[in-house]
Amino acid sequence: MKTLILMAVLSLSTLAHASYFQTECSDARQNIKYNHGQMDNSLTVTVNSIDGESVPMTMDLSNLEIENKSETNIKYSNVTQCNENGGGAAFISSTDVFEIVITSLDGSGFPAETRGLSEDGKSIEATIVCEHQANYLASCQPQPELQ
Amino acid sequence: MKTLLSTIALILISSVSHASFDKTKCGNSDGTVLTSALQGASGQHDLITIDGKEVDRRNISIKVISESILSQSSRDICQGNSGHTSGETLSVQKVNIASTDGSVILNGQIQLEANLICERTFNFLTFCRNPE
Numbered sequence: 150m151k152t153l154i155l156m157a158v159l160s161l162s163t164l165a166h167a168s169y170f171q172t173e174c175s176d177a178r179q180n181i182k183y184n185h186g187q188m189d190n191s192l193t194v195t196v197n198s199i200d201g202e203s204v205p206m207t208m209d210l211s212n213l214e215i216e217n218k219s220e221t222n223i224k225y226s227n228v229t230q231c232n233e234n235g236g237g238a239a240f241i242s243s244t245d246v247f248e249i250v251i252t253s254l255d256g257s258g259f260p261a262e263t264r265g266l267s268e269d270g271k272s273i274e275a276t277i278v279c280e281h282q283a284n285y286l287a288s289c290q291p292q293p294e295l296q
Numbered sequence: 297m298k299t300l301l302s303t304i305a306l307i308l309i310s311s312v313s314h315a316s317f318d319k320t321k322c323g324n325s326d327g328t329v330l331t332s333a334l335q336g337a338s339g340q341h342d343l344i345t346i347d348g349k350e351v352d353r354r355n356i357s358i359k360v361i362s363e364s365i366l367s368q369s370s371r372d373i374c375q376g377n378s379g380h381t382s383g384e385t386l387s388v389q390k391v392n393i394a395s396t397d398g399s400v401i402l403n404g405q406i407q408l409e410a411n412l413i414c415e416r417t418f419n420f421l422t423f424c425r426n427p428e
Binding site: 173174175176177178179182221223224244246276277278279280 | 321322323324325326327330364366386388390411412413414415
């Protein structure tokens with residue numbers, strides 16, 4: 150029984166380490182930085198300080214809605230590498246551009262000095278480029294032999 | 297008369313140069329590559345920042361491998377025969393950045409490829425043929 154539990158724990162541990170995904174996004178001026186995935190989940194906006202300096206401000210993601218208004222794929226790659234035992238790994242990478250609108254779930258506005266702020270101060274709009282990286286364990290089916 | 301004409305010409309040139317600019321700012325998704333180009337009366341520059349450090353532009357070549365225009369717009373605003381054209385272009389560029397002096401750019405590499413999102417804004421004085 151202990152052996153079974155140990156094997157299960159080892160298997161889960163292997164699976165957990167084998168898969169990975171992370172997306173990093175930013176707009177052209179680096180006013181908005183939006184990351185989501187296993188390593189980093191954060192949204193940073195830029196606020197103009199009184200002396201004109203740009204100050205990054207990390208937002209509370211739990212109180213935000215990030216709506217995709219449009220999405221354009223620039224590049225997509227999905228490569229599976231197989232080993233002799235029929236196992237393997239898939240590596241995915243993509244580059245996309247999103248037009249996003251950020252609003253507060255509670256309806257509150259954002260600081261007036263926030264870059265990209267809408268006229269009513271209730272939303273932040275941005276066009277961001279995102280790089281997505283992912284990999285996971287993949288089973289490699291043997292290819293049927295050609296007749 | 298000459299003085300008056302010279303003064304008018306100077307004022308006009310001054311207005312033109314102050315009103316005109318063409319600036320483009322680009323950055324990749326993680327902010328490791330940033331470029332900024334400006335041409336205008338307030339000055340001009342052509343800067344590149346890699347991993348937070350400004351790199352001497354003379355030692356860097358930037359080649360645009362591909363470009364995809366996401367949106368572009370421009371408008372003429374006229375007052376009589378004079379006016380200005382202003383506009384914006386949003387694009388994505390795949391670029392190859394290489395050091396021309398063999399120095400390392402990032403992570404031990406002397407060249408890298410990056411997908412940049414670019415915002416170009418411009419404003420030019422223009423002659424309006426059909427004044428409103």
